[in-house]
Amino acid sequence: MAETAVATKTVKLVITRQDAPDSAPYTEEFEVPYRANMNVISALMEIQRNPKKVDGQKTAPVCWESNCLEEVCGACSMVINGKPRQACSSLIDQLEQPVRLAPMKTFPVVRDLVINRERMFNALKRVKAWIPIDGTYDLGPGPRMAETKRQWAYELSKCMTCGVCLESCPNVNDRNSFIGPAAISQVRLFNAHPTGEMNKEERLEALMEDGGIEGCGNSQNCVRSCPKGIPLTTSIAAINKDTTKHLFKKWLGM
Amino acid sequence: MKGNSYLSRKIHSLLGVIPLGLFIIEHMITNYSAYEEGAQGFKDSVKFLNDLPLVFFLELFGIWLPLLFHGVYGLYVAYQSNLNTGRFQYGRNWFFTLQRISGVITFIFIFWHLYQTRLQVMLGNVTHEELGNQMHSITTNGFYFVFYVIGIIAATFHFSNGMWAFLVSWGITIGPRAQRISSYIFMGVFVIVALLFLLSLTAFRGDEFKEAASAALQMTNLV
Missing domain, CATH: 3.10.20.30 (Beta-grasp domain)
Structure with a gap:
């Protein structure tokens, strides 16, 4: 049988x-x-x-x-x-x-x-990762966003605050105050938005304080680990450029 | 560490390039005269540097203070990092780890190198003209020769990879393509700078640097 x-x-x-x-x-x-x-x-x-x-x-x-x-x-x-x-x-x-x-x-x-991923949500609050549109009267429609810009900004909006980039980052630990890659990429996303752009300095300044963007040591593990394929290191470098420009503008009183 | 770590880190990054990056290039050129033009050429190069106007202030603000800040704050930066190349064996993560390891090695190397050369000049044990002889007695010692080779490789790697990171941290190389090309360029820089320093080091072993190496010169060699 x-x-x-x-x-x-x-x-x-x-x-x-x-x-x-x-x-x-x-x-x-x-x-x-x-x-x-x-x-x-x-x-x-x-x-x-x-x-x-x-x-x-x-x-x-x-x-x-x-x-x-x-x-x-x-x-x-x-x-x-x-x-x-x-x-x-x-x-x-x-x-x-x-x-x-x-x-x-x-x-x-x-x-x-x-x-407990609370630190990630606190980081989003700290950098004001939203678009303020509340007011006492109708502000009317905001400026339009170019389609070419929308396409790359959409990639950044895929972030789900999962924490994988922080886990892979050698500079996110108890001895370091680094905010982590996710929040920096969100600053780029909201600063790219035509309405969000109106408050871009607030977000940049939040990253130019203790435990801001300077904690990045360019190990680039984040971009290799991100499950959504978000170009995190490009976001960090782009925000490096924006914070540097903002730093010099502030020094020169522009 | 209290205060704005953004500013401290930016100053650390800037000082690594200006003036320290410029100084390492200058140092490479001066040393290379030992290889290219021999003992007299090296003496002339050292004399040229010491004839620069306000040389004390150039050294103070161009080397001593930036070196102190970059070195001490750099040790703090290294302390703040986890090394996780075991879990994440990616190329850039290795460079991240090597940047910290080479930084610590460079710190120790420069400390010892300054003690053996610049400090001995300051204490009056060695004159500027005798620096070539001092280097001869250091490099003909097997232990110190190996120590200097390791130190030179660590320092030049730290400089080259640091230049790559500087361009990222100040937002000059943004996209992956720009960063990749920049990494090729600076690895080329590493090879060239390290090679020129190593050629100079072997040149100091030559007999023409031997003349009248006094007992005072030997005393800094502990091993």
Whole structure:
């Protein structure tokens, strides 16, 4: 009689875990049944369904964050096989096993793979990454944006504040006050907008204070790591030019 | 460090080019006279520099103070960086790491080099005319020769890669193409500058620099 049983394929995972923000991290190994087209999120869901380690012992289910599952929200960023990226777009078939998952330690770890990206949102507030149009009366339509400009500005607008560029940057750490590449690129985006441009000095000056753009050391890891392919180093250099011009204008009282 | 780190970092960056970048080129040309024109040529070059008007102030504001600020603040900049080439093995990340390592090596090298040469002149142990002989006694010592070769490579790399970074940090080379071409140019500069310094270093080993190396000259060689 022919053999009908199929050898069950499994996915091996090694996960860096942490129970609380202050507790010590530790690793646990898992083995979950394989399904076609799995991604890291669905592997984590398998662990949630049956929270058992590879040795059969029960453990607390692994915590992670995710929302959109299509790489536009930035919530599920984590370190996968050594590189920071989104868990949703990391397909198991394309990953070396065991798949090693760890939180992005540049940010405070909340629990397991969950991190607190608040510093990125604070950075956006600091550089005023928005277009102020509120007023007490109708300001009317703003100036038009050239189509050629809109095309490259659109690329910058793809930023989802996922934190991968900060995780890969050697100058974003406890000893350094560097704001990180994402917010600098957003300054370029809002300074390119015809209405946003009216407040461009405010944004440049926010980057010319302690912990501003000067923290960039040109390692250029950010542009190599960005999941959205945003030209971060071009943005940084362009804002370097704008801040330099602004610096000389201020000195000369222009 | 309190205060505006943007300004400190900009001053650090500017001083690395003006005057320190200009000085390293000047130093290269002066040294190269030892290779090209021998002991007398080197003496003449040193004399030319010392005959410059207000040479004390040129040295103070053109070398000593900028070097002190760039060196000390540079150590702080290096301290502020994580080196993550293990995780991110990209070319520019290696250069980022090498820039910091070469900066620290250069700091130690320049400190020792100044002690052996400029400080000995200041203390009166060596005259300007005897600097060639002093270099001879340094470079014929195997340990110091290797130390100087490492120091020269670190310093010239730090200068060349620093020029590349300067052009980015001041917004001159913006796009990836401009930055790539600039990196080719400055790696070429690194090779040329390092080569000229190394040729001068080997020239100092020649016998014509040997004459009357006094006991006082030998004392700075600790090894």
